[in-house]
Amino acid sequence: MTLLKSWLESANSAETHFPLNNLPYGVFSVEDGDLRCGVAIGDRILDATGLEVVGILRADPEADVLDAPYWNDFMELGPKAWVAYRAQLQALLAEGAEEATQEALIAYTVPMAQAALHLPFRVSEYTDFYAGRHHATNVGTMFRGAENALPPNWLHIPIGYNGRASSVVVSGTDVRRPWGQVKAPDAAAPRFAPSARFDIELELGAIVGVASEGPISVAEADANIFGYVLLNDWSARDIQAWEYQPLGPFQAKATATTISPWIVTAAALAPFRCDTPKREVELLDHLKDCGPMLYDIDLAVTLAPDGKPATTIARTNYNEMYYSAAQQLAHHTTSGCPMRVGDLLGSGTISGPARENRGSLLELSWGGKEPIALDTGGSRSFIEDGDTLTLQGAARGEGYQVGFGECSGRLLPALKEPFARG
């Protein structure tokens, strides 16, 4: 777990999210140009599409896979190609690479500050889990009391539901407060209104890089995961409360799901692997861990009111999860469900044991009963119009970090007339 040094000096800083150890994959554009595949290194982006075209760095000698505004075709090549490409990248960018190599490559970089970032992959389908024990316990306690906090199935399977891939957007995209049908507990009838309890969920998203048809084991699932992004599963708690019985969340989760722009590969995270927590009840064989399956990734959430500085409202770690992404993916396939390259699996909200570790405002404000204070004055139970919510995440090595960048979104006010057409 030491820094791999690059000839690109900005990649050697302890502050950068993107040292040579990381090399995450994204999609960028410059000045309204076309969308290109890129690799983050220090404060620059390497133009992977351009390098493929000129033949300096190719993932497949036969076919162009980066001539597309997404990394899906690259993922389709499979794990051996992923390893080989990453090894080439690291060799080209490592300290000591030949002068000519450095000159050739630097011509294919752009300053990150000048680039717009886009969705790094085409989301095939999106599944969201509920696999953090502190979160499930907090929510269950609020709704059903401490005695019945966890549903009977919770310690046996990673509970999940299918979300809406069309609603996935990249960090920086504004999110519009949704309308929906809501009903106050004491109201006789529901009404159609803007959500008054709009929330975030701090999650990690796992990206499936290998398609499968039948059931797969946890070990196979682990090998099929290409990488990870930060994921904010925006949630309208009032819409959810009215709609979710008996078939689960639907419109409450369909407004938007924001992901960070860089796919941090499983390879880059490998040095930070750690165990899932001790099991309260033994898992059935098909869901058992087969090694350290979580990652030690520090996570934080900030909230910035319109025009004001941000307050850090939560700090937690991905190692708080009860089920790993590999266990979730294995469970996802038990019934024979086909999985595709580009499937996105949300971890579920990652809360820790203390109040300041909670990954949603629902938990932080305990259902609105205990609003949290902001550094800039005022308080929050749920998100207010103009607030910018940002997730941050990084695995920390000695003198370096493997970071995710940011996963950020600003809440716009609800439409005044939801069905008016301009």
Next chain:
Amino acid sequence: MTLLKSWLESANSAETHFPLNNLPYGVFSVEDGDLRCGVAIGDRILDATGLEVVGILRADPEADVLDAPYWNDFMELGPKAWVAYRAQLQALLAEGAEEATQEALIAYTVPMAQAALHLPFRVSEYTDFYAGRHHATNVGTMFRGAENALPPNWLHIPIGYNGRASSVVVSGTDVRRPWGQVKAPDAAAPRFAPSARFDIELELGAIVGVASEGPISVAEADANIFGYVLLNDWSARDIQAWEYQPLGPFQAKATATTISPWIVTAAALAPFRCDTPKREVELLDHLKDCGPMLYDIDLAVTLAPDGKPATTIARTNYNEMYYSAAQQLAHHTTSGCPMRVGDLLGSGTISGPARENRGSLLELSWGGKEPIALDTGGSRSFIEDGDTLTLQGAARGEGYQVGFGECSGRLLPALKEPFARG
């Protein structure tokens, strides 16, 4: 509602599902050839891809949209193009068309009996509703008692959940009995086993033909629906019972969803429009009907044990639905959920008031307590290995019908070792 006569004699039969009034869209291949777009007419398939290439019949003068193994690009052209293409098709195939036209066209047909049929469109995302009142009442009565059969939200919104698009297959595809985690009510712990309560759900699937970004009205939603297919939402009831609290069905519904191979267009079904049933409580404005939004479509389910003739186990009608597909689609967009061309919306199980109208074995056998008798001897509570389940559907005119063909699947036994790799 009278037959439109064609020069192709087989299209004028009262028995065919595919008279000139219908003209449904599918994808076919002959003798392992490439997949082509086709239109069903009588006992033949018109090669729409071929007719586009030679310029006899084009949907878009500028671009080839049928040079693909799906109708999505055609749908993308929008409702005006749909109308124009259908009008051209009807003119070319109508009785009285010039001899030369008939000769030119007949060369671009193949006998349906010689063709293999494939998924007619690329399924973008799949949503399944629970919007048939008899079904929801039956299931609710079984699980919660007659007093609490319908959840409080049921009469106010069409309850739905996101399904798994990757699991959608075309009629004729074998379905493998799934494994899953199940727990008997009196068992101390769950176990991993093949589903013992595997079931069908008789549904109609609506296909979204126009993308949308924000909330849309019921009228807009109605205009955005391109067409319909029969849909069998295979369901593992024992897996569902264990997993569905609190976030809804997941692996119980992910093994397969079978659809019929022909998209029957909303245009073809227009003469059969009928009203949704009387409302017990008034709907909020954004979900109100704006005209007759259902269709009078006779539906049936047959079950054929391995090697034996089929028994009709249910007969019902799409006019039994409480919510129309337009209301479902409008509700789907309330939170701002983006909809895409190729999204598939399952109606929910279409049961009628009497026992013989029930659209699932769960209801027909009342949870397994009242097995149904088969004409060939024996009985069924749930599906047995080797059984072929077939949905049928047709709207009946005077002396003709607008039919869907069949939606059929045979159940293969569960894998002996689900994680073994060949």
